[in-house]
Amino acid sequence: MTDRPSIDALRTALIALALALIAGCASQKPEPTDEPAAEPAQSEPEPALKTEPKVTREDVKPSHPVRYTVKRGDTLWDIAAMFLRDPWVWPEIWSVNPQIENPHLIYPGDIITLAFRDGEPRLIVERPGMPEGGDGYEKLEPQVRERSLDEAIPSIPADAIRQFLNRPRVVTAEELERAPYIVGNYEGRLISGEGNDVFARGFEGSEPDADRYNVYRPGDPLREPDTGEILGYEALYVGKAAVRQGGDPARLHLTESTREILRGDRLMPADRQFARGEYIPRLPDERVDAQIIQLFDAISQVATNQVVVLNHGETDGAEVADVLAVMQSGGTVQDPYASAEGTETVELPPQRVGTLMIFRTFERVSYGLILDATQSIRLNDTATNP
Missing domain, CATH: 2.40.10 (Thrombin, subunit H)
Structure with missing residues (x-):
């Protein structure tokens, strides 16, 4: 029969040996291997934004001029069309010279050239009298250079749209209904013109809220082609009128007439909006x-x-x-x-x-x-x- 104390002593020795082995394994560093350590799982990274230039060599016209001197009567659109297949991308490729604060304001006599920087096309504005190179490191002497904004060439043909900017031409049925209207003149004639006085009703209160009005004749409705829905009414401009005396009816003097002015023609406050000096073209954000x-x-x-x-x-x-x-x-x-x-x-x-x-x-x-x-x-x- 085996002695009980001897068994207990053997068990104790085996346990001690096992603990020692475990401790030794834990203290040893793993041998380096060629396999990379597994990284913790991560969420799928977002795709990187494209960094390719929006305008490339393919967007440049092969027949573009080497240099172009700006002339009176030019527009930025016309100049861009000489160099680019799609002229509306010109804002993306202007190379801003340090001496030119706003390259969208260019003047007759300025020189436009096309160059490539890092493979991307650039339109460069050179102005007579600027230091050569235009890299911004030349030492410039203080001097005053004044150029009227009116001398700058426009982005688009401003004359073609000016009449549409200072005269509202599309109105709703409600606007027509609320607008004051001409009821007649002193002589009792059906037709009035420049230089005549007319009387009008429909002003809110007893006094007109503006001293100058445009005179409009309600025109044809503008309709959605597919459904026939009315989107607005064309307001045909026929003249201008200045208030001489308030009341009901109010007395106005016709200062301009582009055609005969009739009873029922409507009065709307003159729109003070004028042609913008710059129209920088852009692509729409949404599908059109x-x-x-x-x-x-x-x-x-x-x-x-x-x-x-x-x-x-x-x-x-x-x-x-x-x-x-x-x-x-x-x-x-x-x-x-x-x-x-x-x-x-x-x-x-x-x-x-x-x-x-x-x-x-x-x-x-x-x-x-x-x-x-x-x-x-x-x-x-x-x-x-x-």
Whole structure:
């Protein structure tokens, strides 16, 4: 029979040996291996933003001039079109010279050149009298150089849109209903003109709230092409009037008339908005699918520097300086070779025929200036993202 104390002593010795072995293993450092240590699981990283330039060599016209001297009558759009396939990208590639505070204000005599920096195209403005190089390290002597803003060439043809900026041309039915109206003149004639006094009613209170008014005649409604919904009314400008005496009726003097002024013509406070000095073109933030619903000074088609109305307004996200491509239906052709049974009608894809820029917005519609056109632009042509 085995002695009990001997068994207990053996068990104690074995336990001590096991503890020693465990401690020794824990104190040893693992041998280095070629396999990388496993990293803790992490969430999927977000994809990196693209860093490629928005404008590349492919966007430059092969036939661009080496140097161009700005002339009176030029516009920034026209100059950009000499160098770029898509002129609206010019703000992205202006190379700002330290001596030129705002390259969007350029003047006759300035020199425009195209250069590539790190593979990206740059339009460079050089001004006579600037130190050569334009790298900003030349020591410049203090001097005063004054140039009138009126001398700067415009971004777009300002004369083409000026009349649309200082006269509101689209109104709602409610605005027409609330507007004061002409009821007659001293002589009792139906027609008045520049130099005549007229009387008007409909002012809130006994005194007019403005001393100068534009005179409008309600025009045709602007409708959504697909549904016929009225988006607004064209207000036809017919003259200007200055208040001579308040009351009901109020007395006004006609200071201008572009056509005969009639009873029922409406009065609206003169809009003080004028043409902006700069329109820096931009691509719309959202998808645009609009139609041309009216042409100004034309019956069926317009061309460069003419104005159109779009069924795309502030409620749709329209913003001033948005650039859109004008697309025209490709029509249909007959394909007699498609099958033996007979001729098949094939609808051609739409083609791009021009570019426009929105220059004034209203609630449901906007005005666009045709900046370039490869062929006549028609009523119901579409306008979308370039």
